[in-house]
Amino acid sequence: MSWEPGIVVFCCSECRCTGVEEAAGSNCKAPCNVRIVRVPCASLISEYMIMSALRSGADGILVAGGSFDDCHSAGEKVGDHRRFVLLENLLEFIGVEPGRVHLSWESASPGDQLRVLIENFTEEVKALGPASKLVKQLEPVQVVE
Amino acid sequence: MQTWMISPVELDGLIQQWQKSYAVYVPALSKPATAATDCAPGWRRINAGEPWTLPVGPTPASVKSFYFPQPEILMTFHLEENHPDKGVMREPLKSHEMQVVLGVRPCDAASVLLNQLPFTEDPLFMAKCQRTALVGFTCTTRLSTCFCTEMGGSPHHCAGLDLALSPLQNGFLLEVLSEKGETLVAGCKLVPASESDLAVLADRRQGQGATSSYSSQLEVLKACALSRLYDAPMWQELGEACINCGACTFICPTCFCFDMQDEVVQGQGRRIRYWDSCMFPLYSQHTSGHNPRGKKLQRTRNRFLHKLKYFPDRFGPFSCVGCGRCIGDCPVNIDIREVLNDLVRRTELE
Amino acid sequence: MNMATINDQITDEIRKEARRLLKTGEVAALIGYAAGSLPMTVKPLVVRCLEDCERLVWNTFCVLNLATYLPEVLSSVETPYDPRDPRPEEPQAKVAILATGCWSRNIVIQIQEKRVDRERVVVIGVGSRGMVSRAKVKALFPEKDILTVDEGDHELVVHGADFTETINRWAVVRDNCQTCAHPDPVLVDIRIGEPVSERKNPHPFQQVELLEQRSSEERWAWFTAEFSTCIRCYACRNVCPLCYCPTCFVDDARPQWLGKSLDAVDTGLFHVLRAFHCAGRCTDCGACESVCPMGINMRMLTKKLNKDVRDLYGIEAGMEPEAPLPLTTFPLASVEFIVADLAPLPAAARIVQPSSEGDESCKHG
Ligand code: SF4
Ligand code: SF4
Ligand code: SF4
Numbered sequence: 001m002s003w004e005p006g007i008v009v010f011c012c013s014e015c016r017c018t019g020v021e022e023a024a025g026s027n028c029k030a031p032c033n034v035r036i037v038r039v040p041c042a043s044l045i046s047e048y049m050i051m052s053a054l055r056s057g058a059d060g061i062l063v064a065g066g067s068f069d070d071c072h073s074a075g076e077k078v079g080d081h082r083r084f085v086l087l088e089n090l091l092e093f094i095g096v097e098p099g100r101v102h103l104s105w106e107s108a109s110p111g112d113q114l115r116v117l118i119e120n121f122t123e124e125v126k127a128l129g130p131a132s133k134l135v136k137q138l139e140p141v142q143v144v145e
Numbered sequence: 146m147q148t149w150m151i152s153p154v155e156l157d158g159l160i161q162q163w164q165k166s167y168a169v170y171v172p173a174l175s176k177p178a179t180a181a182t183d184c185a186p187g188w189r190r191i192n193a194g195e196p197w198t199l200p201v202g203p204t205p206a207s208v209k210s211f212y213f214p215q216p217e218i219l220m221t222f223h224l225e226e227n228h229p230d231k232g233v234m235r236e237p238l239k240s241h242e243m244q245v246v247l248g249v250r251p252c253d254a255a256s257v258l259l260n261q262l263p264f265t266e267d268p269l270f271m272a273k274c275q276r277t278a279l280v281g282f283t284c285t286t287r288l289s290t291c292f293c294t295e296m297g298g299s300p301h302h303c304a305g306l307d308l309a310l311s312p313l314q315n316g317f318l319l320e321v322l323s324e325k326g327e328t329l330v331a332g333c334k335l336v337p338a339s340e341s342d343l344a345v346l347a348d349r350r351q352g353q354g355a356t357s358s359y360s361s362q363l364e365v366l367k368a369c370a371l372s373r374l375y376d377a378p379m380w381q382e383l384g385e386a387c388i389n390c391g392a393c394t395f396i397c398p399t400c401f402c403f404d405m406q407d408e409v410v411q412g413q414g415r416r417i418r419y420w421d422s423c424m425f426p427l428y429s430q431h432t433s434g435h436n437p438r439g440k441k442l443q444r445t446r447n448r449f450l451h452k453l454k455y456f457p458d459r460f461g462p463f464s465c466v467g468c469g470r471c472i473g474d475c476p477v478n479i480d481i482r483e484v485l486n487d488l489v490r491r492t493e494l495e
Numbered sequence: 496m497n498m499a500t501i502n503d504q505i506t507d508e509i510r511k512e513a514r515r516l517l518k519t520g521e522v523a524a525l526i527g528y529a530a531g532s533l534p535m536t537v538k539p540l541v542v543r544c545l546e547d548c549e550r551l552v553w554n555t556f557c558v559l560n561l562a563t564y565l566p567e568v569l570s571s572v573e574t575p576y577d578p579r580d581p582r583p584e585e586p587q588a589k590v591a592i593l594a595t596g597c598w599s600r601n602i603v604i605q606i607q608e609k610r611v612d613r614e615r616v617v618v619i620g621v622g623s624r625g626m627v628s629r630a631k632v633k634a635l636f637p638e639k640d641i642l643t644v645d646e647g648d649h650e651l652v653v654h655g656a657d658f659t660e661t662i663n664r665w666a667v668v669r670d671n672c673q674t675c676a677h678p679d680p681v682l683v684d685i686r687i688g689e690p691v692s693e694r695k696n697p698h699p700f701q702q703v704e705l706l707e708q709r710s711s712e713e714r715w716a717w718f719t720a721e722f723s724t725c726i727r728c729y730a731c732r733n734v735c736p737l738c739y740c741p742t743c744f745v746d747d748a749r750p751q752w753l754g755k756s757l758d759a760v761d762t763g764l765f766h767v768l769r770a771f772h773c774a775g776r777c778t779d780c781g782a783c784e785s786v787c788p789m790g791i792n793m794r795m796l797t798k799k800l801n802k803d804v805r806d807l808y809g810i811e812a813g814m815e816p817e818a819p820l821p822l823t824t825f826p827l828a829s830v831e832f833i834v835a836d837l838a839p840l841p842a843a844a845r846i847v848q849p850s851s852e853g854d855e856s857c858k859h860g
Contacts, residue, residue, distance in 0.1 A: 047771055048744060048752045051764055055753075057411055082822050086774045086803050090767060093707065093799050095715025133715060134767075136410045136760040141221050143235035186726070186757065201638060215726075216756035288640050290533070385571075386539045388563070390730035392788045408754045419756035422728075427746050441567075476730050476786030477559065478531040478538045 005059035005125040007034045009118060010049060012042040012065055034118060042105075043080045047087055050101060055136045060125030061101045064114065081105055096133045099124055149335040150342060152316040159333060160247065164193045167278075169245045170211075171197040172204035186210055188246070199248045202288035203468040207398035208246055208253045212260065212273045216417040219269075219405065225412035234416070239272050245329070249281040252293045252468040254305030256398035262460040263401060269418075278325040281306040282317075283349075290469030292482055294357035298466055301349045311346055318346055362489055367457050369492040374454055375446070379487045383449075384442025386477045391422035393471035393479075394448065399464045402428070423447045449484050500648050501688065505553040505621060508687045509593065512619060513548040516591050522617055523572040523588035526561050527551045534644045535629040541568055553593070555627045555646050555664065558785035561592055562601035562736040566610050589615045591685075595623035597671075597780035599680035600813025601736045604776050607813075607820055610739065620683030622691030625665065625672035626781075627651065630790055632667050636660075671781035671794060674699050681814055700802040702795065718763065724789045725762045731783035731793055732769055737776045744768060770796035775804045775822040776812050 035058075039045055042065030053061050063084065084103050092098045102121055151159070163169050173189040187206020191197055220234045257279065264270035284291075284300035293300060303309035307326035310317040318338050321330055338346075349355060366374070394400040404421040407414055421428055424445070429438040438444050456464035465481065472480050499507075509527060516522045529540035529550045537557050541564065542548055572588040594602060599618060605611040633641065636653065645652040652661050665673075672678075676699055679691045698704070706714055729745070732738045744752050745765050752768075754761040770777075770793065777797040784794040804810055810821040 047768060048750075051768060052750070052752050055410075055760060055764060082808065083771075083774065085807065086800055086822075087771055089803050090771060090796065090800060092711075093703075093714065094718040094763075094767065094796070095711050095713075097711065134760055134763060136754065136758065138410050138413050138415060141218055141415075142238040143221055144238055145235075186724075201640070286640075289642055382540070385541050385564070385568075388730065388733040388786075390733040390786075391728040392726075392730045392786075395726050395728045396788060404755070406748060406751070406755055408751065410754075417756060425729075425746070427742070472533065474788040476734055478533060478536040480532040483532060 003126075003130065004033045005122060005128075005130070006057065007060045007062065007118065007122055007125065008053040008058040009034060009036045009062045009064060010042075010045045011036060011038060011062075011114070013038040013040055034122070045080070047083070050084075050087070051134070054096075054100070054131070054134050057131065057135050059100070059128070059131045060121060062104060062118065062121050063102070064104045064117065091134075097128050097131075099128055100131060147321050148338045148343060148346075149319040149321070149330070150313075150316055150338045151310075151319045151335060155335070156310070156317060156319075159330070161193045162333075163245050163329060164191070167243045167245050169247055171247045172200060172206070174198060174200060174205065186215070197248070199282060201286050202284070202291060203250050203252055203470055204248060207396065207468070207470065208249055208257060208279070209260065209398050209401070211244070211246060211277050212257065212264075212270055213401055213403070213420075216419040217269060217403075218415050219418055220416040222414040222416070223412060224409060224414055228412070239269075241272070241276055243276050243278060243325070243328075245278045245280060247280045249279045249306065250468070251281060251283055251300060251302040251304075251306075252291075252298055252466040253398050254279055254281050255293075255298050255302065255466045256305075256468070258305045259399050259460075259462060259464055259466065260401050262462075278307045278329060279305065280308045280329070281310065283309060283311045285312055287354075288469065290472045291467065292469060293467040294355065295359045295363070295482070295485070296463060296465055296467035297360045297363075299350065299355050301346070301355055311349070313342060313345065318342055363463070363485065365492045366453055366463075366485075366488055371450075371454055371458075373491065374450060374488055377488065377491050379484070379491075380442050380446045383479055383484070384440070384445040387424070387441060387445040387479055388477060389424045389426070389441055389444055390476065391420075391424055392474050392476065394422040394424060395420060396470045396474055397465075398468060398470075399452070399466060404428075423451065445479075449481065449488075452481075453485070453488065500646060501624070502554050502646065502648075505688045506551065509553055509619070509621075510548050510551050512685060512687065513542055513551055513591070514545060516617065517542070517545055517548065521589065522591040524568055525551075525591040525593075525619075526564050526568055527593050528553065528557050528561075531556075534641050535627070535632060539564060553621065555624070555651075556629065557595075558626045558628070558669065558782065559734060560598050560601055560736050560780045560782040561594065562598050562605060563734060563782070565590065565592055565602065565605060565616065565736070566739070569611060569615060587612075587615055589617055591617040591619055593687075594618050594620055594680045594682070596675065596677040596679050596681065596691075597623075597778040598736075599682045600677070600778040601780060603682055603813040603816045604778070604820075605736065606816055607818075613816070616684075618680065618682045618684045619687055620680035620685070621687045622680070622689065623672065623675075623678040624691065625668035625675070625678070626785075627664065627667050628669040628785065630785075631669070632662070635662060635667070669781050669785065670702070671779045671784070671798075674701070675779070677811075677814070682816065700798065703799045703802050706795070706799075719759060721792060721795075722762050722766055723759060725757075725766070725791055726789060727757065727762060727765065728788060730786045730788065731791075734782045734786045735773070736780075736782075737773050738769070766793055766796060769793075770800055773797050774800040775808070775810065775820060777801055778813050 045063055050061055050063065088101055088103060091101060104117060160169060168190055170188040171191050173187055218237050220236060222232065222234050223230050225231065261274065281303065283303065287300055303320055303322060307323045308329055309320040309322060321327055402421045402423055403418045405416065405418050407416050426436065430436045438447055452464040472482065513525050516525060525542045527540055527542060528537040530552050531537045535556045537552065537554065539559055539561060540550060542551060568590050572590060574583050574587065576583050599620060602611065602616065602618060606613050632651065632653065636655065639655050639658065641653055641655055643654045649664050650661050651664055652659065674696055676694050676696050678694060706717065732743065753764055777800065779798060779801060781794060784792060804821060808821045
């Protein structure tokens with residue numbers, strides 16, 4: 001069986017997640033490997049969530065905020081966007097493959113377009129191969145039976 | 146037990162012989178990999194014939210992580226769906242193979258004895274004591290931060306070691322001090338130490354600089370009422386400067402506080418025991434949210450009073466061996482020797 | 496070296512000023528340094544009475560950032576009140592603090608972040624000539640026990656039991672001081688000594704750039720090696736004036752963001768996130784690097800962030816008390832600039848060049 005990347009998608013339920021269940025459900029390409037985490041606003045996505053997804057072995061992390069135009073709390077999101085660009089650069093700086101964590105703040109309508117985005121992202125992550133950097137692995141331990 | 150004379154070449158041969166049957170560790174001098182898989186950060190395993198050097202003064206990392214690893218796995222478990230063992234706690238297998246730690250200084254050897262007091266009923270700690278042989282070197286040079294003699298130790302002491310090596314002009318005096326030590330030298334042809342060599346050693350142990358009259362002065366702390374020390378005004382200044390990091394407690398050979406937590410990664414779980422520090426605010430935090438040591442001052446005071454009052458009250462000796470590591474590494478230069486002086490002066494005021 | 500050095504004169508002036516401030520009751524406390532017990536060390540000292548003024552010193556080893564102590568000392572001189580009552584309204588006592596360029600910028604950030612009330616702080620500005628790294632000096636004398644170090648204006652005389660050597664001071668000045676562009680305090684109420692001019696530094700981020708030019712794998716190798724020795728004592732975190740969360744994310748147990756002991760991934764994540772939390776706020780004071788007992792260069796991460804914050808948002812932390820914080824306060828007008836610049840996200844476009852509009856909108860916002 002060929003390797004399928006595990007993808008975590010953080011997305012704003014206000015602007016991106018409408019119809020997202022269907023998007024994931026009908027996405028027959030890699031349905032079970034995509035986990036969608038809905039948040040009420042993209043600005044609630046914290047660096048901890050992103051990093052712990054990475055630590056727990058996600059091969060790709062997609063942060064999908066909506067467009068700035070139709071956002072109900074645009075200001076917050078700008079701040080977050082400013083921060084996450086820095087985080088992305090920092091991860092790249094320490095040697096994590098560019099593209100593992102992808103921020104999408106593009107203007108996109110719900111449903112289908114999110115699916116396309118996820119599919120494209122999945123393809124990109126596939127090209128990168130499985131994540132190993134900043135992924136926590138436990139050493140095997142011999143136990144008393 | 147027996148004392149032998151051994152030349153540097155013979156010592157090398159002896160070490161190579163140990164390496165055939167045991168893991169042998171020496172102090173790592175360059176940046177030591179902390180997360181060593183063998184759980185001894187600051188030390189490295191050497192193979193036959195590999196060169197090594199012993200630094201002057203205390204080794205960069207203390208020996209405590211051989212006994213009190215960071216972290217210690219207490220239990221393992223699985224949380225994966227469908228795992229046959231789901232939810233069952235299993236104990237890791239303990240190793241009983243002997244390991245040799247080479248290059249231990251007298252202060253660190255004394256620290257192992259001290260740590261055995263609170264851990265005497267701890268099977269994990271004691272099992273490691275049983276399998277670890279300490280081969281130490283007495284000191285010919287004291288660093289400016291060394292104050293072992295003040296704490297009742299000595300650069301020439303060998304308590305806590307299994308084998309003690311004391312450098313002489315043309316070799317080492319090798320003292321065999323325990324059964325483990327016997328095993329290590331079993332079958333070796335060694336020359337017994339001469340009378341005059343033994344006299345040199347005895348002289349070192351009794352001679353000038355081997356002890357300090359200050360250590361008897363410190364004894365007054367043990368008799369002094371706790372409240373008097375607790376209320377000393379000096380804590381205000383210390384507590385204010387202290388940044389409450391864990392540097393001093395983590396590098397200290399005699400600090401032994403720990404916490405336990407479960408860590409789960411992708412369905413696999415470990416219950417670990419890891420180092421904690423009384424300097425951290427969470428250390429004393431209650432579930433209710435109340436923190437009896439909520440202030441920096443209280444935490445700083447606790448570190449010193451634990452070493453110099455609570456521990457001796459409970460077990461007898463002070464819980465500090467005078468290695469001076471904390472003095473050199475404290476970011477804000479809190480010097481335990483100054484704390485001691487201040488406390489002694491306070492008892493004298495009475 | 497019989498003549499009084501620059502720092503000796505500064506010490507005298509600081510003591511004089513401290514006596515005056517405490518005597519007149521202008522301030523209730525002053526945060527400075529006292530001599531340390533080991534060569535090349537100093538102790539932070541909070542002076543509250545006239546006698547202690549004589550203990551104050553100023554030398555080339557003052558590597559901690561005193562701003563770290565400011566909020567706590569301020570609250571220690573407040574009139575005590577029952578936490579159930581409202582804060583007392585009468586003006587509260589003031590605190591004086593010594594500050595070089597970077598420390599003063601941290602005080603500015605504390606003011607911006609509302610941790611410190613500008614009215615209650617008296618900044619005693621001292622232009623910095625660069626502080627010496629104890630680790631660098633020690634590295635010059637491996638296996639030697641340094642007993643005393645005498646300080647001249649341009650050289651250090653290092654004494655051991657069996658040696659005395661003179662070394663050039665600038666050669667052992669900390670990396671962050673060597674690349675510092677603003678050694679003079681940006682916020683001064685009382686000045687001590689001569690102002691130090693701004694330094695034109697053509698390559699303030701040279702170290703970061705050198706790493707950036709290496710391959711991804713090489714950078715990863717650097718990262719893993721550099722942080723492999725961390726013992727997670729958190730001295731770097733606690734010494735930093737920017738870190739003040741009552742419970743740090745590393746200590747959270749539910750959710751447990753990170754493992755608690757020595758695991759390379761957990762340690763690495765701690766450092767990435769710690770640095771990230773300083774983004775847009777770090778003044779490169781170097782305290783974290785100076786205090787690390789393991790000699791880890793975690794400053795490289797914050798330095799990288801400082802570089803990006805400057806390049807992307809045109810901001811240097813703490814330069815203007817009136818300026819907004821770059822990552823939490825900004826004009827909505829900058830939305831266009833960001834979206835326009837970052838909409839295509841292929842890897843190559845990720846490191847964005849500074850845009851002049853960006854600079855403008857941030858500065859005037
Ligand atoms: S403290 Fe004493 S025993 Fe320890 S290294 Fe120094 S002289 Fe040796
Ligand atoms: S308290 Fe300091 S001097 Fe005493 S044993 Fe611990 S590290 Fe060594
Ligand atoms: S000060 Fe050094 S050893 Fe301590 S946590 Fe920071 S990097 Fe790690």
